[in-house]
Amino acid sequence: MRTIDDITRPLDYLPPAAQILSPIIRNWADNEVIPYRRQFDEDWEDHTLIHPPGKKLLGEYGIQKLLFPVDLGGMGFGESDYAFTSMFILGEEMARADSGLAVGLGVTLWPLMSIALKPHVNRRLLEEFAPLYCNTTEMISGALCMTEPQGGADIENVELLKGSTIQTTAVRDGDEWVINGHKLWPSNTGGMADLLVVVCTTNPGSRDPADVTLIFVPGDLPGVTQSGPYEKAGMACDKNGDVWLENVRVPLWYRAHGPGKDALFFLDIISIASGVTISFTSGMMMNVYERLLEFVNETKLHGRPLKENDAVAGVLADYTATLEVIRIVGYQAARMLDRSDLYGERWSPEMMAKMRSYRYFTMDRCLDVMGKVMNLMEAYGADRDRDIEKHWRDIKMNQLWLGGKQLCQIEAARWFFECETL
Amino acid sequence: MSDQDLFAYPRGRLHAADKDLAASLQAMVQKEVMDKRLELKEDYDGLLAPSLARLMAEVGLQKMFWPEKLGGEEHNEPEAAYTVAAALEQIGRADVGLAFLAAHSLALQAAVAAKGSCREELCAAVAPLFCEGNRPLIVSFVLPAMSQDGGAPEWRGKGIQVRAKSGPEGWTLSGKAVRPTCSGADAGLFGVLCAVDGEEPAFILVPGDSHGISREKEFLKTGLAASRNADLDFEGVKVPAANCAWRGEEGFLNLLSWFYLGLAAAGSGALLAVYEIIKEWGDNRVIKGRGQVFKENPLTAALMGEIAKEIAVDRLLAYNLADILSDPQAYGDDGPLAVFTSALMLVHHIYVSAEYTIHRTMELMASAGYAREWQLERYWRDLKTVQCYLGAYELAKHDFARRFYHTKTL
Numbered sequence: 068m069r070t071i072d073d074i075t076r077p078l079d080y081l082p083p084a085a086q087i088l089s090p091i092i093r094n095w096a097d098n099e100v101i102p103y104r105r106q107f108d109e110d111w112e113d114h115t116l117i118h119p120p121g122k123k124l125l126g127e128y129g130i131q132k133l134l135f136p137v138d139l140g141g142m143g144f145g146e147s148d149y150a151f152t153s154m155f156i157l158g159e160e161m162a163r164a165d166s167g168l169a170v171g172l173g174v175t176l177w178p179l180m181s182i183a184l185k186p187h188v189n190r191r192l193l194e195e196f197a198p199l200y201c202n203t204t205e206m207i208s209g210a211l212c213m214t215e216p217q218g219g220a221d222i223e224n225v226e227l228l229k230g231s232t233i234q235t236t237a238v239r240d241g242d243e244w245v246i247n248g249h250k251l252w253p254s255n256t257g258g259m260a261d262l263l264v265v266v267c268t269t270n271p272g273s274r275d276p277a278d279v280t281l282i283f284v285p286g287d288l289p290g291v292t293q294s295g296p297y298e299k300a301g302m303a304c305d306k307n308g309d310v311w312l313e314n315v316r317v318p319l320w321y322r323a324h325g326p327g328k329d330a331l332f333f334l335d336i337i338s339i340a341s342g343v344t345i346s347f348t349s350g351m352m353m354n355v356y357e358r359l360l361e362f363v364n365e366t367k368l369h370g371r372p373l374k375e376n377d378a379v380a381g382v383l384a385d386y387t388a389t390l391e392v393i394r395i396v397g398y399q400a401a402r403m404l405d406r407s408d409l410y411g412e413r414w415s416p417e418m419m420a421k422m423r424s425y426r427y428f429t430m431d432r433c434l435d436v437m438g439k440v441m442n443l444m445e446a447y448g449a450d451r452d453r454d455i456e457k458h459w460r461d462i463k464m465n466q467l468w469l470g471g472k473q474l475c476q477i478e479a480a481r482w483f484f485e486c487e488t489l
Numbered sequence: 490m491s492d493q494d495l496f497a498y499p500r501g502r503l504h505a506a507d508k509d510l511a512a513s514l515q516a517m518v519q520k521e522v523m524d525k526r527l528e529l530k531e532d533y534d535g536l537l538a539p540s541l542a543r544l545m546a547e548v549g550l551q552k553m554f555w556p557e558k559l560g561g562e563e564h565n566e567p568e569a570a571y572t573v574a575a576a577l578e579q580i581g582r583a584d585v586g587l588a589f590l591a592a593h594s595l596a597l598q599a600a601v602a603a604k605g606s607c608r609e610e611l612c613a614a615v616a617p618l619f620c621e622g623n624r625p626l627i628v629s630f631v632l633p634a635m636s637q638d639g640g641a642p643e644w645r646g647k648g649i650q651v652r653a654k655s656g657p658e659g660w661t662l663s664g665k666a667v668r669p670t671c672s673g674a675d676a677g678l679f680g681v682l683c684a685v686d687g688e689e690p691a692f693i694l695v696p697g698d699s700h701g702i703s704r705e706k707e708f709l710k711t712g713l714a715a716s717r718n719a720d721l722d723f724e725g726v727k728v729p730a731a732n733c734a735w736r737g738e739e740g741f742l743n744l745l746s747w748f749y750l751g752l753a754a755a756g757s758g759a760l761l762a763v764y765e766i767i768k769e770w771g772d773n774r775v776i777k778g779r780g781q782v783f784k785e786n787p788l789t790a791a792l793m794g795e796i797a798k799e800i801a802v803d804r805l806l807a808y809n810l811a812d813i814l815s816d817p818q819a820y821g822d823d824g825p826l827a828v829f830t831s832a833l834m835l836v837h838h839i840y841v842s843a844e845y846t847i848h849r850t851m852e853l854m855a856s857a858g859y860a861r862e863w864q865l866e867r868y869w870r871d872l873k874t875v876q877c878y879l880g881a882y883e884l885a886k887h888d889f890a891r892r893f894y895h896t897k898t899l
C-alpha cells in the first residue's frame with residue numbers, strides 16, 4: 068500500500084535531525100490534531116479545541132525555542148545550515164494536519180527570524196526575549212505586523228515603494244521609540260499576540276530604506292490594542308485582527324538592527340516566508356492524497372474501484388504528478404534559503420523573485436488539481452468529514468497572503484526581465 | 490443602464506412578466522437577503538429559511554407550473570424556461586443555496602406538470618403539497634451516484650441508490666446511506682430514481698414524512714447553507730402507484746435538463762454578484778502608493794477584464810440553455826438525450842468557468858477575498874459545492890463522448 072512517504076523529496080537535502088523531527092511532528096499531528104480538526108472551523112473565536120495542540124507542540128515539545136541559541140535555552144536552529152529544510156519538514160507535517168495551525172505556529176517563529184538567523188543575529192534582543200519563549204511550557208504567539216488599511220500589499224512591495232507608503236510611525240524620544248499606527252491582518256493577533264514585530268517608518272513618505280524600522284513590541288504594553296479575530300473562509304487556527312498602537316513606548320534597542328538593515332532583513336523574512344509557505348502546500352496535498360486514496364479504493368464506478376477507471380486515473384495522476392513536483396520544488400527552495408553561499412543572500416532581489424515564483428507557481432498548480440479531485444468526489448468532495456474541502460479552502464488562503472499573486476508576478480518579472488518601472 | 494445590463498442576454502426573448510418578476514426578485518433579495526448578510530451571515534433560521542419561504546410560498550415559485558385548478562399558476566409552456574432562468578439568476582445573485590433549492594422545485598414542476606405531459610392523477614396527488622398552505626415545500630432528488638456498493642444497478646455507470654418494488658398497493662422503496670442532492674434533513678418531497686429488478690428504472694416521488702424514511706444528522710459541508718443535507722435510509726417506504734412520475738430514461742433526462750438550467754442560472758447570478766464586488770474593489774482600492782486605483786493598473790485591469798468576459802459568456806450560455814429548452818425543435822429536435830447532453834455541457838462549462846473566475850477575483854482582492862465580511866468567499870464555497878453535487882466533470886465528459894462519438898462501452 069502506497070503512503071505519503073512514497074512521495075519524493077530530495078534526500079540529500081535533509082537535515083541530520085530529520086529522522087527525529089519528522090516522526091515527532093507526525094505523531095503529534097495524528098494524535099493531537101487530526102482527530103479534532105473537523106470541529107476547528109466552529110472554534111475560530113474561542114480556540115478551545117485549537118489551543119491544546121498548539122500548546123503541546125510549541126510549549127511542551129518546545130518548538131517555540133527552535134531559533135534561540137542553545138546557551139539561551141533554545142535549540143540553536145538560527146545558526147544551522149539546515150534551518151529552512153528543518154522548517155520545511157515542520158511546516159509540511161503540521162500542514163498535513165491543519166495548515167491554519169501550521170501558519171499560527173510558524174508565524175510565532177517568523178518575526179524572530181529578523182534577529183535570530185545568521186548572518187544577522189541580534190544577541191541582545193535574543194537574550195531579552197529568550198525567557199519569554201524558552202522558560203515556559205505555555206504557548207507563546209508572535210506576530211509580524213505589516214499590512215495597513217491604506218494600501219494592503221504595498222508595504223510588502225519594498226523594492227518599488229521603498230517603505231514610502233508606511234504610515235505607522237516610530238518617533239525617537241530620548242531612549243525610547245514612540246509608536247503610533249494601525250495594522251491589519253497579522254497572523255496570531257485577534258487577541259493572542261504575545262510579541263509583535265511592527266514595521267514602521269521614522270519619516271512618513273520617505274523612500275529612503277534607512278527610515279524603515281522593525282521594532283519589537285511586547286503585546287501587553289500600554290497602548291497596544293488587538294481586536295477580536297476576523298471571520299474567514301477557513302484557517303480557523305490562525306487568528307487575524309486589527310492592531311492599534313497608540314503612543315506605545317519601547318526601548319531604542321528594541322529595533323531589530325538599524326537604518327538600512329531593517330529594510331533588508333524585512334525583505335529577508337518575506338523571502339523566507341514565500342519559500343517556507345510551499346511546505347504548507349505540500350503538507351496539505353499529502354493529506355489530500357491520503358484521503359483521496361481511501362476514497363478511490365472504497366468507491367465504485369461500473370462495479371470497480373473508482374481508481375480503475377481510466378479517465379479518473381488521469382485526474383489522479385495529475386494530482387500526484389503535481390504533488391511530486393511541488394514537494395521537490397519546495398525542498399529546493401528551502402535548500403536555497405539554507406545555502407546562501409551557493410544561491411545568494413536571501414534578501415536579494417534575485418532570491419525574492421525566485422521564492423515568489425516558486426510560491427505562486429506551486430499554489431496555482433495545487434489549486435488546479437485540488438479543485439479537480441474535489442469535484443471528482445462529487446457530493447462527498449464538499450463534505451467536512453472527507454477533509455478535502457478543508458484543505459481546498461485553506462490552500463486558497465495560503466495563496467492570497469504576503470501580497471497575493473500579482474505581487475509575486477511583478478517581483479518575478481522585475482528581476483528576470485530587468486523591468487525598471489513595475 | 491444597471492450594472493447587470495452591461496452583461497448581454499437575450500432580453501427580447503423574455504416576456505414582460507418575466508422581466509417584472511426578475512425586477513421584483515432583484516429588489517426583494519437585495520432588501521431581504523443581501524442587505525442583511527453582514528449581520529446574519531449564513532444563519533438558517535434567521536435569514537435563509539424566511540427567505541426561502543418568501544420566495545417559494547409567498548412569491549409562489551413552487552406553484553408556477555401546476556394547473557390552475559389545482560391551485561397553481563399554470564405557467565407551464567416551454568417558454569417558462571426563460572422565467573426560470575430570469576428568476577433563479579436573481580436569487581443566485583443573493584444566495585446560491587436558495588437558488589439551488591428553488592432549482593429542484595422548478596425542475597420537478599417542469600418535468601411533471603409541463604403543458605401536454607401533466608398526468609392528472611400524479612398532479613392531483615402532488616400539486617397540493619406545493620400549492621396548499623403558505624409553507625415552502627423543499628424538494629430534493631436522489632440521483633445515481635458513485636457508491637461503496639459495487640453491486641448496485643447502474644445508470645450510466647453510477648449506482649442507483651434506491652431499489653423499488655411494485656405491488657398491488659403501490660411501490661416499496663429500500664436503500665441505505667442514501668445521499669440526496671440537498672436538504673436530506675428537512676426536505677418535504679424526494680424525487681427518487683429507483684432501480685426496479687429486470688425493468689426500467691422508475692422515478693418515484695416520495696413525501697418526506699413517509700413512514701420508513703430515517704434521516705441521519707445534518708452533515709457539515711463547504712457551502713450551500715440553505716441546504717441542510719443529511720444522508721437517508723429508506724426502509725420499506727411505501728408510496729401509491731400514482732407517485733411514479735415516469736419509467737425509463739426520457740422523463741429523467743428532461744428533469745435533469747431543467748435542473749441544469751436552474752443551476753446554470755444560479756451560477757450566472759452568483760457571478761453577477763462577483764462582478765459587483767470586484768467592481769467596487771477596482772473603483773476604490775489604491776495601489777502602489779501613487780493614488781492609482783486598482784482598475785487603472787494594466788495587470789489588474791487585464792484580470793478584471795477577463796473576469797468580465799467569463800461572466801458575460803456564462804450569462805449568455807445560461808440563457809442559451811433556456812432557449813434550447815423553450816424550443817428544442819429550433820436546435821434540431823434530436824430528442825431528450827440531445828437536450829440533456831447540451832444542458833450538461835453548458836452547466837459544466839459555466840461551473841468550471843465560475844470556479845476559474847472567482848479564483849481570479851479572490852487573487853485580486855487578496856485577504857479580502859477570503860474574509861467573510863467581503864462576501865466573495867461565500868460565492869466561492871457555494872458554487873464549488875454546487876459543482877460537486879452536479880457530478881464529476883470527468884464522468885460528464887463520457888456523456889459528451891456517448892453523444893458525439895457513439896461510444897458503446899463507457
